[in-house]
Amino acid sequence: MTINDENNTEPRDPFIIEMEPSDELTELVTSPPALLPGAAATEQQADPPAAADPEFDAYLAVVKLLIGGTIEGANELTKRLEQWEAAQRTAADAPPVGEINTNGDVARYLLVGMALSTTDGLRRQALKLVQASDVFWRMTGSATQPLVNNRLTGIIAGPIDRAIDRLALRGQKRVNDWIELGRTQEPNARRMARETYDNVFDEFIGLLAENQELADLVQKKSMGLATEAVDEFRSRTVSADALAEKLVRRILRRPMREELLGSSGGGQVTAEGE
Amino acid sequence: MTQLSNPLPSLRGFYAGFVTRSIAFAIDLILIAVTQITILFLVRLLLDFFGLDQLARAIFEPTETTNVSVFITITRWVIAFIGSGFLFALYSISMWLLVDKTLGQALLGLRVLRTDGRPLTLGPAIRRVLGYYISFLALFLGFLWVLVDDRRQGWHDKIADTIVVYDWEARLGKRMREWLARRQAEREAPPPDIFSQG
Numbered sequence: 001m002t003i004n005d006e007n008n009t010e011p012r013d014p015f016i017i018e019m020e021p022s023d024e025l026t027e028l029v030t031s032p033p034a035l036l037p038g039a040a041a042t043e044q045q046a047d048p049p050a051a052a053d054p055e056f057d058a059y060l061a062v063v064k065l066l067i068g069g070t071i072e073g074a075n076e077l078t079k080r081l082e083q084w085e086a087a088q089r090t091a092a093d094a095p096p097v098g099e100i101n102t103n104g105d106v107a108r109y110l111l112v113g114m115a116l117s118t119t120d121g122l123r124r125q126a127l128k129l130v131q132a133s134d135v136f137w138r139m140t141g142s143a144t145q146p147l148v149n150n151r152l153t154g155i156i157a158g159p160i161d162r163a164i165d166r167l168a169l170r171g172q173k174r175v176n177d178w179i180e181l182g183r184t185q186e187p188n189a190r191r192m193a194r195e196t197y198d199n200v201f202d203e204f205i206g207l208l209a210e211n212q213e214l215a216d217l218v219q220k221k222s223m224g225l226a227t228e229a230v231d232e233f234r235s236r237t238v239s240a241d242a243l244a245e246k247l248v249r250r251i252l253r254r255p256m257r258e259e260l261l262g263s264s265g266g267g268q269v270t271a272e273g274e
Numbered sequence: 275m276t277q278l279s280n281p282l283p284s285l286r287g288f289y290a291g292f293v294t295r296s297i298a299f300a301i302d303l304i305l306i307a308v309t310q311i312t313i314l315f316l317v318r319l320l321l322d323f324f325g326l327d328q329l330a331r332a333i334f335e336p337t338e339t340t341n342v343s344v345f346i347t348i349t350r351w352v353i354a355f356i357g358s359g360f361l362f363a364l365y366s367i368s369m370w371l372l373v374d375k376t377l378g379q380a381l382l383g384l385r386v387l388r389t390d391g392r393p394l395t396l397g398p399a400i401r402r403v404l405g406y407y408i409s410f411l412a413l414f415l416g417f418l419w420v421l422v423d424d425r426r427q428g429w430h431d432k433i434a435d436t437i438v439v440y441d442w443e444a445r446l447g448k449r450m451r452e453w454l455a456r457r458q459a460e461r462e463a464p465p466p467d468i469f470s471q472g
Contacts, residue, residue, distance in 0.1 A: 231442075234294075234383050238440070239447035241291020242454075248421040256457065 065196060068189030072197075285444035289426035290384050292418070295438055301378030306362050313361075314353065367399040375441070383442035389425075389435050398434040405430025 088094070100106055208215055242257075249256060314334070321330035332346050333353070369376045374385045374393050386394055386402075394402070409416020409429045416429030425437055446454070 230381070234442065235445055235447055237294040237297055237382060238285065238291070238444045239450040240293035242446055242450050244292050245421055245426075252422060254422070256454075 061192075064185060064189040065192050067186070068191070068193030069196075071186065072190050072193045285440050285446070286442060287439050288444065290382075290438045290440050291426055292420040294382050294384060294440075295379075295420060295428075296417070298376070298378035298382040298384055301381060302366070302376045303362075305377055306358065306365060309365075310358055310361055363400075363403045366403055367396070370394045370399045370402070371396065379438070383440055383444065384438050385441035386436055386438050389437055394434075394436065398436055402430050402434035402436055405433035408433065 098105070098109065100109070208218065246256060318330050318334055321327065321333075329346075333349055366376055370386050371394060373380070374387065379386065388394060388398060405416070405428075409419075412429070418428075419432075420426050420428045425431075427437060431437060445451075
């Protein structure tokens with residue numbers, strides 16, 4: 001199997017090795033399912049319940065869900081950003097170019113400009129670096145070719161060379177397996193994330209709307225948290241009261257207040273009519 | 275570390291301290307400032323609406339070129355000081371009379387009472403507000419008096435014969451409790467018998 005697209009007419013990269021997926025990964029690699037929820041609905045594969053499936057791996061499912069959620073979320077965000085940018089470009093009331101009135105304005109514009117140009121520049125530099133490293137490895141490879149092919153050096157370097165080749169082959173095989181696994185599992189993960197989002201949130205909100213006890217519980221929990229926060233803040237101020245008083249009394253060489261520990265019970269006032 | 279042998283009783287009804295009262299006071303001041311700004315904004319809108327925009331500009335946007343009359347100057351002073359003072363007095367007195375606490379004091383769990391435990395009446399409430407100004411004019415000494423007074427009363431409290439108490443199940447924080455317990459244990463421990471040693 002190859003990672004190159006079948007329709008691709010370009011010469012294949014010599015560094016990519018064609019091979020079959022490894023045994024341990026073969027069972028995970030299945031044909032990619034449809035991405036659209038509609039198409040998914042038509043398939044209706046009638047999956048057995050999770051608990052009934054002996055091969056169900058909760059960890060793997062959660063990881064897949066997380067990956068799918070991340071990819072789907074990023075896609076949604078990108079789509080929205082694209083829409084907003086397009087809307088901004090076509091907007092009639094586009095904001096005018098900023099004015100420079102003070103040195104602060106200059107510094108601000110400088111920072112914004114630097115941030116934008118640095119991001120673009122970094123991207124271009126990264127591409128250049130990749131190209132440069134490719135050229136470097138090709139050149140060094142061709143330069144050392146006579147040495148490696150030499151009979152004398154071949155005796156010494158041959159085993160090492162073969163070992164490195166084997167290592168590279170194994171590494172490349174592993175990389176190819178990962179790529180293949182990613183290719184097949186990514187759509188699955190995305191579908192899972194989308195379905196989770198569509199179903200679970202709807203179910204949860206529906207349950208919340210229907211179940212009065214649950215709604216009360218959520219409300220009570222929120223109220224409880226707010227009360228707890230206020231109580232915590234208040235007790236900190238009570239402690240701060242005692243601390244401030246302690247400091248001042250120490251400076252003035254006055255005795256400490258005993259009532260705070262409740263030993264004497266003095267100082268307590270009860271409002272009338274309670 | 276000294277362990278607390280028994281759970282600490284609540285400080286409900288105990289005299290409230292300086293920090294809590296200061297925070298409550300600051301919250302009240304912020305509320306009054308926000309209210310005043312809102313009122314001024316509405317006044318400005320009303321003046322503009324009735325075609326008195328020149329007057330509005332003279333009061334709210336004074337510049338060197340504006341012809342400042344005595345009337346305008348007095349109006350500004352009224353708005354800046356007397357207005358805010360009046361608003362503060364109105365707010366505090368009405369809240370004390372209605373619910374024994376202002377909003378800031380309610381948030382911090384405080385309650386203002388007379389020294390005999392009865393709720394405030396109009397006389398003590400007015401005296402308390404006037405007492406605030408006296409405490410303020412004495413370089414805040416009247417407020418700081420809370421730190422040294424046995425009943426945690428400021429000058430304004432002394433003038434109005436009032437106290438401020440915790441109106442919730444107030445308890446000290448863990449560290450402060452431990453410190454106080456340690457001090458109490460030290461005080462209650464018998465003195466070392468120096469004569470029986472060697």
